[in-house]
Amino acid sequence: MTHYPQRRTEVHVSVDTTLCIGSGQCALALPEVFDQDETDGLVVLLDAKPPRELHDDVDEAVNRCxxxxIATTAT
Structure with missing residues (x-):
């Protein structure tokens, strides 16, 4: 039997603001999902369950941090 990787259907994004240093790389990579707080510059999560078409961009934002x-859980 051949096993193929399953295509994830949903991604849950979480952020740890205690680790965030406010570099803004996530917001630059994916402003539909991430923003920065105007007072302290820390990450603001706008969409914890972004649509499938943004999953690759979420991965990019995670890698830029x-x-x-930033962490993701695929379901």
């Missing part, structure tokens, strides 16, 4: 403050 210099302190790994």
């Amino acid at each position: 210099p302190v790994q403050a």
Whole structure:
């Protein structure tokens, strides 16, 4: 039997603001999902369950975070 990787159907995004240093890389990569707080510059999660068409961009934003403050769970 051949096994193929399952295409994830939903991604749940979470952020740890205690790790965030406010570099803004996530917001630059994906402003539909991430923003920055105007007072302290920390990440603001706008959409914890972005649509499928943004999943690759979510991965890019996660990879850009210099302190790994963003995590995803695929379901």
